[in-house]
Structure formats: structure tokens, C-alpha cells
Amino acid sequence: MSNIVIGISxxxxxxxxxxxxxxxxxxxxxxxxxxxxxxxxIVSPKRIEEMTGYPVFINLFxxxxxxxxxxxxxxxxHIEIAKKADIFIIAPATANTIARCACGIADDFITTSILxxxxxxxxxxxxxxxxxxxxxxxxxxxxxxxxxYEIMTPASGSxxxxxxxxxxxxxxxxxKKYIESILxxxxxxxxxxxxxxxxxxxEPIDDVRVITNRSSGKMGKxxxxxxxxxxxxxxxxxxxxxxxxxxxxxxxxxxYLYIKQFSFSTSDELKIFILSQQEKSSTVSKx
Ligand SMILES: Cc1cc2nc3c(=O)[nH]c(=O)nc-3n(C[C@H](O)[C@H](O)[C@H](O)COP(=O)(O)O)c2cc1C
Numbered sequence: 001m002s003n004i005v006i007g008i009s010x011x012x013x014x015x016x017x018x019x020x021x022x023x024x025x026x027x028x029x030x031x032x033x034x035x036x037x038x039x040x041x042i043v044s045p046k047r048i049e050e051m052t053g054y055p056v057f058i059n060l061f062x063x064x065x066x067x068x069x070x071x072x073x074x075x076x077x078h079i080e081i082a083k084k085a086d087i088f089i090i091a092p093a094t095a096n097t098i099a100r101c102a103c104g105i106a107d108d109f110i111t112t113s114i115l116x117x118x119x120x121x122x123x124x125x126x127x128x129x130x131x132x133x134x135x136x137x138x139x140x141x142x143x144x145x146x147x148x149y150e151i152m153t154p155a156s157g158s159x160x161x162x163x164x165x166x167x168x169x170x171x172x173x174x175x176k177k178y179i180e181s182i183l184x185x186x187x188x189x190x191x192x193x194x195x196x197x198x199x200x201x202x203e204p205i206d207d208v209r210v211i212t213n214r215s216s217g218k219m220g221k222x223x224x225x226x227x228x229x230x231x232x233x234x235x236x237x238x239x240x241x242x243x244x245x246x247x248x249x250x251x252x253x254x255x256y257l258y259i260k261q262f263s264f265s266t267s268d269e270l271k272i273f274i275l276s277q278q279e280k281s282s283t284v285s286k287x
Contacts (some may be wrong), residue, residue, distance in 0.1 A: 010038035011092030013169035092126035102140035129165030199239025
């Protein structure tokens with residue numbers, strides 16, 4: 001059974017998360033819940049604590065905070081929860097919390113903890129239809145996707161504000177299915193090491209001119225990301241020409257998509273990388 005972390009922000013649909021918690025708990029999962037301060041206006045943390053058996057985290061600094069205790073125990077709640085997450089969900093995700101996550105603003109428990117996780121992240125936006133279509137929201141969602149987060153498109157229908165349109169939180173049974181698919185997907189390539197190459201080599205003719213090809217590296221990037229999502233330990237060797245490799249924070253152990261990356265220029269460099277990595281890998285894919 002899995003450690004499921006749920007962040008609840010102050011969308012009107014927050015009360016529906018009680019049903020989601022109930023369903024997931026019934027399957028034997030451990031639920032660790034955090035909320036934004038404003039979400040307390042909609043759903044009671046006490047009620048959630050009774051259901052999950054764990055404290056609900058809202059504030060980064062508790063009233064009885066003591067730095068001496070932290071230094072002694074070497075444990076900080078928002079980091080510990082991020083570490084233990086098998087999946088990290090924000091539901092409902094308000095336009096505001098989506099924007100803060102997209103910008104890397106870490107000013108509350110959820111937005112700080114999410115930066116510290118390397119688990120899969122599922123964002124379930126829910127808001128008024130005009131807020132959903134606003135270019136700022138759409139831009140922020142695209143940014144979250146580029147980090148490797150998965151976004152559930154809201155459902156359409158009657159909204160709490162009295163209009164009809166897109167913005168409803170999907171049925172909690174549909175969210176539960178999505179969570180289950182992410183959790184089971186992670187097991188498919190568990191224990192496998194996958195090496196993917198992407199993009200074209202660049203052979204210099206002289207200091208100015210080169211011979212190369214039109215390979216973009218996009219297919220290799222997509223394969224590397226998918227292999228990672230399916231649980232593999234992935235190394236992606238990409239051309240220096242490849243646009244937007246999987247993660248901007250490459251090769252750092254705390255990067256979000258933890259895909260090891262190397263870049264090559266010439267075919268000789270590529271050959272050296274492949275030979276050095278090949279024997280450690282279960283699968284080699286060249287794109
Ligand atoms: C009654 C009510 C319902 C709201 N519902 C939503 C909503 O469904 N989605 C949303 O993005 N914001 C909604 N808001 C606005 C957010 O609560 C507001 O932007 C808040 O600052 C978000 O803070 P948080 O992201 O820290 O929870 C609602 C506000 C009120 C007063």
C-alpha cells in the first residue's frame with residue numbers, strides 16, 4: 001500500500017476531498033494531508049485528522065517551534081512528507097496555488113513541500129471557467145507540465161458560481177483511478193536501468209562549419225520521460241542541439257524528474273558515453 005500525500009487548497013470543491021480520502025483509505029493507503037490556510041474555511045482539518053489518523057499540516061512553523069529541536073532531530077515535517085510520498089496530489093488546485101507552484105514560490109506548507117518531492121505529482125485544478133481560460137492560468141499549467149507534473153483537466157457542468165462551463169473538480173472516483181494508474185505504472189519498469197539517446201551528432205568541418213542532421217531529440221526526450229514515469233532508472237544522453245531536455249536542473253540528485261543526463265556533440269563523444277553506460281543498462285534506445 002502507498003503513502004499518498006494530498007494538498008488541499010481553497011477551491012469550493014475542497015469538501016469533496018473527504019470522499020476521496022475515504023475511498024483511498026478503504027483500499028489501505030496511508031493518507032498524509034496538508035492544506036492552505038484558506039482551505040480551512042471550507043473543510044475542517046480536525047475531520048481529516050480523524051479520518052486519516054495523521055496530523056494535517058497547514059503552517060510551516062508550529063507555535064511551539066524550536067530550532068534546537070530541529071537541529072537535534074534532523075527532521076522537518078514538509079521535507080519528511082515530501083520524501084515519503086509515493087504520489088503527491090493537489091486537489092482541488094486553485095488558480096492561486098497553481099500560480100505559486102509554477103513560479104516556485106514556497107510560502108506555505110504545500111508549495112514548500114512540493115518543491116522537495118521527487119514523487120509523481122498530480123494536479124487537479126478546479127475553478128470558475130473564466131479563471132481556467134485566463135492566459136495566466138493556462139501558462140502556469142503549461143509550466144507545471146514542463147516540470148513533469150500531470151494535470152487532470154477539470155470536468156464541465158454547472159459551477160458553484162452559478163454559471164455552466166469547464167472548471168468542476170472531476171468525480172473523486174475518476175481522480176482515484178488516475179492515482180491508481182500512476183501508482184501501478186511506477187512498478188512496470190522498477191529495477192530496470194534504461195539508457196536513451198536523442199538528437200543528432202555534430203561533426204565540425206572547420207572552426208565554423210559543421211555536418212549534422214535534422215534529428216531534434218524530441219522522441220528520445222519523450223521516451224526518457226516515459227521510462228522514468230514507468231519506474232525505470234533512466235539515463236538520457238542528448239545532443240547539445242536538443243531543445244529543452246527533460247529537466248533544467250540536470251544531474252542534481254534532488255531534481256524533479258530524476259533523469260541522469262549527459263550531452264554530446266560529435267559521434268565519438270556519443271560512442272564513449274554509450275559504451276560507458278551500456279553495460280549498466282537493461283535497455284538501450286537510440287532515437
Ligand atoms: C467561496 C469561494 C470559493 C472559491 N472557489 C475557488 C475555486 O473553486 N477555485 C479557485 O481557484 N479559487 C477559488 N476561490 C478563490 C481562492 O480561495 C483564492 O484565490 C485564495 O486566495 C486561494 O488561496 P490558496 O490557493 O492558498 O488556497 C474561491 C473563493 C471563495 C471565497
